[in-house]
Each structure stands twice: as structure tokens, then as C-alpha cells.
Amino acid sequence: MRSTLEQDIPPILQKILAHFQDLGDYKNSELTSELLNFSGEGRRMLDSLIVYSLQRQPSKRTVIFGSMTGDTRLTVACWQPYLFSPNQRALEDHAKVELLMHDEPDRLVLELTFSEDSKITEIFWRRIIRQEISEAEEAKLTPEIQKAKIRRLEKVRHEEGKVGRNRKCPCGSGRKFKKCCAWNG
Incomplete structure (x- = not known):
């Protein structure tokens, strides 16, 4: 025990x-x-x-x-x-x-x-x-942030098909998909 x-x-x-x-x-x-x-x-x-x-x-x-x-x-x-x-x-x-x-x-x-x-x-x-x-470093990393979000979204779509609107967003933001990446295309 x-x-x-x-x-x-x-x-x-x-x-x-x-x-x-x-x-x-x-x-x-x-x-x-x-x-x-x-x-x-x-x-x-x-x-x-x-x-x-x-x-x-x-x-x-x-x-x-x-x-x-x-x-x-x-x-x-x-x-x-x-x-x-x-x-x-x-x-x-x-x-x-x-x-x-x-x-x-x-x-x-x-x-x-x-x-x-x-x-x-x-x-x-x-x-x-x-x-x-710094703001300059953050600006330099912004394209990488967008690429990471897209990769995560594509991975979920590939594995599961459609992402449910009320599901947590695959990008990892913690918000619902409909209030996050669904609006960004």
C-alpha cells in the first residue's frame, strides 16, 4: 500500500x-x-x-x-x-x-x-x-507565431476533420475556436 x-x-x-x-x-x-x-x-x-x-x-x-x-x-x-x-x-x-x-x-x-x-x-x-x-524582438517573432498557429490548426483538421466552433482553439490560446482562429480564416 x-x-x-x-x-x-x-x-x-x-x-x-x-x-x-x-x-x-x-x-x-x-x-x-x-x-x-x-x-x-x-x-x-x-x-x-x-x-x-x-x-x-x-x-x-x-x-x-x-x-x-x-x-x-x-x-x-x-x-x-x-x-x-x-x-x-x-x-x-x-x-x-x-x-x-x-x-x-x-x-x-x-x-x-x-x-x-x-x-x-x-x-x-x-x-x-x-x-x-523587446517590442522589436516580438515584432520579429510575430510571423513565427502565426505559422505555429496555422500548423496546429492544420494538424487538428488533418487528424479530426472539422474543428468544432465551441471547442478550445487548437492554437493554444485557451479561447473557443469561434472567438479565436475561426475569425482569422
Whole structure:
């Protein structure tokens, strides 16, 4: 029987926490606390994003960024340097596009570097703050925001057909489709 104080921690999250513990890296307690504060669903979603990236990246030969929205505002990159060179600029832009697209105050960016045998070798993290993004940078990212919304809408239409008017918009805004992207064509 499980204690009510035990937490459901998916395998990848266990590896991240073990990495910090093995290093005796207590300066990352803020990240540890943040990850443990995710809901069970948020933890499982993070685990799924990482597993998906690690499985798909070898055939694509490029990084697949994963992002979560809502209460868990996070973008994750799983670097596999034996397959491709890490591209921090692309990660930074992707995270900023997500933050701006969802009108978030901040976003956690998590970078995990994996060895060929799927062991975590490095972990870096930072927080992107909305107020620190200049108007010029926001203007530069606006076309990417529009492209991301269109890609999400097309993906849902391809998988499910028509998007219901009263359904949450696939762009991730949190608004109903009829009050969001349905009006934008």
C-alpha cells in the first residue's frame, strides 16, 4: 500500500532528480521544486514529451522541441550531440513564440543533454520573462507565431476533420475556436 505522501514520479523525471542528487547539485533546488510541483498529469506530459523527442529525433536528425501550456509553462529540448549540434537560438525563439502565443508572463526552458545510451549528461534551465522581450524582438517573432498557429490548426483538421466552433482553439490560446482562429480564416 502506498503512503499518501508518495508522489507519482515518471521515469524521466526520476532520472533528472537522480542526476542532481548524483552531482550533489543543490543549487538546482528551484528547478527540482518546480518539477515536483507539476500536477501528476503535468509530470506525465513532460515524460511523454521527452520520450517522444528521444524516439523521433534519431530518424529526423534534428531536435524536436516540446512545449506545455496552462499551469505548466515549459519548453524542453533533448539534445543528442552525437546526432546533431544543439541550437540554443532556435530553442530560445521557440520558447518565446510559445510564451507570446499564449500570452504568458514567463516560461521555463529546460535543456537535457543525453548520451548515446540515453543517460542524462547535462541539465540547464532558465526562465524567460515576458517583460524582458523587446517590442522589436516580438515584432520579429510575430510571423513565427502565426505559422505555429496555422500548423496546429492544420494538424487538428488533418487528424479530426472539422474543428468544432465551441471547442478550445487548437492554437493554444485557451479561447473557443469561434472567438479565436475561426475569425482569422
